[in-house]
Amino acid sequence: MIPYLGVFTMLFLCRGKLCVAALVGFAMLSFFTRFAVAQDKSAAVAEPAFVIPDTDDELPGAGPMRRAPWFRNVWQARRSTFAKNAEKEQNAVVFLGDSITQGWTDNFRGDFSDFKTANRGISGDTTRGMLWRLDEDVLSLDPSAVVMLMGTNDLEEGAEPETIVGNIELILKALKEQDSEMPIIWCNVFPSSEKKSRPADKIKKLNQLVGELVKGDKQITVLDTWTLFADENGDAKLEEFPDLLHPNGAGYDKWHAAIRPLFATLGFADTKTDDFKFESDARNLFNGTDLAGWCYHKTPEDQRKRMENARKNRPNAPTSPIIDEDIAFDGKKVSSDGRYAAINGRLVVTTPPEGRKIQQLWTTESFDDDFVLKLEFRATPNADSGVFIRGKQLQCRDYLLAGPYTELTQYKPQDWNELVIRVQGDTAHCTCNGEVLEAEFKVPESGPIGLEGDRGQIEYRRIRILPLQ
Incomplete structure (x- = not known):
């Protein structure tokens, strides 16, 4: 109301041509003031970037999508970082996963310093969340290869292995449509524990179903990271997974040693010719x-x-x-x-x-x-x-x-x-x-x-x- 009262005051006090100019100037000032206030209010209520949809209606795939406040914060922070780094991470080898992948750190502790990598792990994420963010976080990088480790959080949320594999199939389909020659490495889901709502029989079933899904696909290499880590009961070992879910330094060392030979075969690592000197009589x-x-x-x-x-x-x-x-x-x-x-x-x-x-x-x-x-x-x-x-x-x-x-x-x-x-x-x-x-x-x-x-x-x-x- 105040700008309009100001107009009437100007009409009453002004008696000449100069008053017209003053009136026009005041009206313009009033308009831009109201526009600026409106813009500030709009900015204040605008939704932040990388918001998780409030319902599953917009989401592809099936099964759980996490929405707890802590996860929304991690999701937004991680994806904002991904966006900032996207340009320099073009054509990288992309690791897609959850907290186990994120925990390797964004530079993978220097384990892959001989080629470009991009860590696209988000703590707490499910396969449905990864499917939702696949285009922006992975495909937009035009990756030279993709490493997948996922599904353990879906199990904690009560998803059945068949549902999880359905999402994995959609992720693989999108990757292959992007590039039918790009190498894909599937890491079998790591062992965990019934105590973490991730029982051995469910993990084994999940890995079995993925194996059946990709059987005969020359674009996909399966790395047996379940047998690598499982104890005699099919559970994680405390010396490598102190909380029975996340690997410690020794666990990441074993994962690195396991996957590096595949990178060598794909031409990313160990690219120098062997300079071994043979015996004179060999x-x-x-x-x-x-x-x-x-x-x-x-x-x-x-x-x-x-x-x-x-x-x-x-x-x-x-x-x-x-x-x-x-x-x-x-x-x-x-x-x-x-x-x-x-x-x-x-x-x-x-x-x-x-x-x-x-x-x-x-x-x-x-x-x-x-x-x-x-x-x-x-x-x-x-x-x-x-x-x-x-x-x-x-x-x-x-x-x-x-x-x-x-x-x-x-x-x-x-x-x-x-x-x-x-x-x-x-x-x-x-x-x-x-x-x-x-x-x-x-x-x-x-x-x-x-x-x-x-x-x-x-x-x-x-x-x-x-x-x-």
Whole structure:
């Protein structure tokens, strides 16, 4: 009302042409004053950025979406930070998850300093929340790869594994629509505890369903981080998860060691060529550059029949491809099916999209003299492989998880380990980092050296033959 009273006062006091100018000026001042006040009020009541919808009506997916005040504050703060960092994090390897991902810190403690990363973890978030924010927080970065760990908070909120997997499927669909070639790493949901409303049977069911969902998808690599951390009851260990939910420093160290070999295979890490100096009397069986000297052998007829019968009688049995003719890989960096690859000095047996795929790669040369075979290997959690000496398989695995040599004290999980196999006549003496695996391992008198793939990823390097001293 005050501006209008001022107008009448001006009309009463003014008696000439000058009063018209004064009146116009006063009216304009009144208008802009009211406009500024209105703008201030509007700003005061405007909703902050990154608000969680009050109802589920607007949300894609299904299941719980958290809305507690503490979570709204964390959600807004984290997503505001994401937006500020978006430009400099373009084309990063993006980690999408909840508090376990957030807890690795935004620079991942320097664990991945050799390539660009972006942490898109929000404490307390569910898969439905991640689906809602996927476009702005992840896809807008045009990521070079995405690492997923999610679902544990959904379980605490009472969601069933089937509901959670439905949201994960939508997230995967959006990622693949964005880029059909972009690598995606799925980390199996970590173990927790019934005390945290995350019982082992629910987590195992969730991981099983995701495995079935992505089976056969070459764009997605599954990392077995459940077996990596679970105790004998399928729960988290206090020494790695003090609150039975969040990993401590030792837990993050194990996660980093587990995932780094996958980044090496994808070309993000360990990109320098191996500069190992071989012994003067060594014969190098792998040149580090390509698969020269290695091949697939034609599947013998009796083995072919056994495999065909197994497929009929056991449809869920591990895949084992039938090879119709010998295939040599001289000059090739990758085998014809992509299972074996020469990458920066490493002969990599890649993770099979099928979950398990039993397949052997052989030297084109056979060996009948006495010799010492030396090589190093690195295995992802629970990976299963094998080294064939003249056609006889010695188990080469992530020993402490996959066996059979679970009592080794010198084995280094997810790190490089040395096998030394001394062959004399029809007997081999086999050690890993100096510990005996087999003291008298019977082998044929002649045959090639071979490597097997089954589950997980195994890398080999420095594969060489030396004369027996």
